[in-house]
Amino acid sequence: MSTEKQFDVVVIGGGPGGYIAAIRAAQLGFKTACIDEWTNAKGAPALGGTCTNVGCIPSKALLQSSEHFEHAGHAFAEHGIDVQGLQLNLPQMLKRKDGVIKSNNDGIVYLFKKNKVSFFHGRGTLAGGTEGAYTINVSGPTTDTLTAKNVIVATGSNARELPGAPFDEKVILSNTGALTIDNVPARLGVIGAGVIGLEMGSVWRRLGAQVTVLEGLPAFLGAVDEQIAKEAHKLFKKQGLDIHLGVKIGAISNRGNDVTVEYTDAAGGAQTATFDRLIVSIGRVPNTTGLGLESVGLQLGERGFIAVDDECRTNVPGIWAVGDVVRGPMLAHKAEEEGVAVAERIAGQHGHVNFNTIPWVIYTSPEIAWVGKTEQQLKAEGVAYKAGTFPFAANGRARALGDISGMVKFLADAATDEILGVHIIGPVASELISEAVVAMEFRASSEDIARICHAHPSLSEATKEAALAVDKRSLNF
Ligand code: FAD
Numbered sequence: 001m002s003t004e005k006q007f008d009v010v011v012i013g014g015g016p017g018g019y020i021a022a023i024r025a026a027q028l029g030f031k032t033a034c035i036d037e038w039t040n041a042k043g044a045p046a047l048g049g050t051c052t053n054v055g056c057i058p059s060k061a062l063l064q065s066s067e068h069f070e071h072a073g074h075a076f077a078e079h080g081i082d083v084q085g086l087q088l089n090l091p092q093m094l095k096r097k098d099g100v101i102k103s104n105n106d107g108i109v110y111l112f113k114k115n116k117v118s119f120f121h122g123r124g125t126l127a128g129g130t131e132g133a134y135t136i137n138v139s140g141p142t143t144d145t146l147t148a149k150n151v152i153v154a155t156g157s158n159a160r161e162l163p164g165a166p167f168d169e170k171v172i173l174s175n176t177g178a179l180t181i182d183n184v185p186a187r188l189g190v191i192g193a194g195v196i197g198l199e200m201g202s203v204w205r206r207l208g209a210q211v212t213v214l215e216g217l218p219a220f221l222g223a224v225d226e227q228i229a230k231e232a233h234k235l236f237k238k239q240g241l242d243i244h245l246g247v248k249i250g251a252i253s254n255r256g257n258d259v260t261v262e263y264t265d266a267a268g269g270a271q272t273a274t275f276d277r278l279i280v281s282i283g284r285v286p287n288t289t290g291l292g293l294e295s296v297g298l299q300l301g302e303r304g305f306i307a308v309d310d311e312c313r314t315n316v317p318g319i320w321a322v323g324d325v326v327r328g329p330m331l332a333h334k335a336e337e338e339g340v341a342v343a344e345r346i347a348g349q350h351g352h353v354n355f356n357t358i359p360w361v362i363y364t365s366p367e368i369a370w371v372g373k374t375e376q377q378l379k380a381e382g383v384a385y386k387a388g389t390f391p392f393a394a395n396g397r398a399r400a401l402g403d404i405s406g407m408v409k410f411l412a413d414a415a416t417d418e419i420l421g422v423h424i425i426g427p428v429a430s431e432l433i434s435e436a437v438v439a440m441e442f443r444a445s446s447e448d449i450a451r452i453c454h455a456h457p458s459l460s461e462a463t464k465e466a467a468l469a470v471d472k473r474s475l476n477f
């Protein structure tokens, strides 16, 4: 083999975990390659993985467009802006979304060139070798054989199917089909009231679909702080999402142009519902198919994830794994942090990921964002805590925006005042949560936030006020 195909680091997968790991490895001076098989409709590579192609980016593009549509239909009138003849141009909305995807794909190509990462378009398969020299075959648009001293597996995840209801992406949709529906369904079913179900349900409800959400668990958004989840449930119901909790899904019949779902409701009653389209969003499974794990003796752990230690080392020396294919939250920024940390560990540095300060965001309207512990977790762990909340209804900027639903909630240690969790439901919660993440990373107290000068009028004043509320000292509520 020519030396051109010998690398210090080969990354399999070009999603947020993989492409960021490749860039960081190259920055650290390693000769680096990244292999990714994602291909767009024109047969070209489409770097960025699930996140860029069928996840974070297109969903946020459609959430934004559909929110504009809804505001033009209702909220603008309150501002004194009358919109006549409002019409949905769905092909344009989808075209814009595709353009946003493409510009992100192209951005990564540019970053690879800038950082001298070699890109191979195709499927990467481990094909044996030993420590210091692993072989990876590339097949697909590109056929090649590479060797690597270090391999980073970042092959991501796929949507989980319901038994007996395979995705056809026409009637029964995964996230991929949910992002490309070409006419607004009159009746949209969603199985799973998790992050995808609520985000995609919101998009299509805003565009005119009657959305029914069927959730297996009796509690709404069980991982979210109960007070915030209760508020969210109330607001989403008011918006028109028809949410049924505690259901048991039975037979699903896909007739090609509609689908019938039989289920048992929370009271034990037999129900049948017919939908034009059905989004199944019941979680995702790690993607290790055809990766050649056995050729190097790479072990899987629980539920098919690649088994890794806290530092993303697999059982095979020199082979690492990051992102959705390993344990932990399936989030793009978690994958990226792991990618950076692994590249730095390969370089002998002390790469670090703080799993306690990974923020979560659900991009509904209002947005829901949190970091750290929920109140129910603190109770279960027997931790003595103080809580402070502040409603956006008492925030001047929120009133000016016309977006007053929701609150900021602080949870702090009763003895030391260290911030243990921050939970936000409200406008741009996704941005507001960063202050809390920084504070927790620096192990700040709620008093620290309460004493920091926040610009007026700004939504972030609600964060300061919630911190003040921990010691019952809110000034504006
Ligand atoms: P992926 O992004 O899945 O990338 C893996 C890549 O590896 C893919 O390109 C795949 O084609 C490639 N690959 C797999 N096997 C091989 C192989 N053998 N050879 C070559 N290439 C291979 N997270 C957030 O943080 N914020 C959000 O707003 C958000 N929104 C989401 C919305 C939706 C609808 C979905 C589905 C997910 C969303 N996520 C979000 C989750 C986020 O997309 C994932 O956590 C993230 O993409 C994981 O990154 P990854 O690099 O581990 O894997």
Ligand code: NAI
Binding pocket: 191, 192, 193, 194, 195, 196, 197, 199, 214, 215, 216, 217, 247, 249, 280, 281, 282, 283, 284, 329, 330, 331, 360, 361, 362, 363
């Ligand atoms: P999820 O784990 O968020 O939610 C799945 C829901 O389906 C749960 O409420 C679960 O109880 C329910 N469920 C499971 N099996 C069921 C069944 N048989 N019948 C009825 N309900 C059932 O998974 P989702 O929404 O598929 O998203 C996958 C992952 O993608 C998320 O966990 C998240 O990590 C990531 N994601 C992140 C986003 C963000 O950060 N904003 C946006 C979208 C996805």
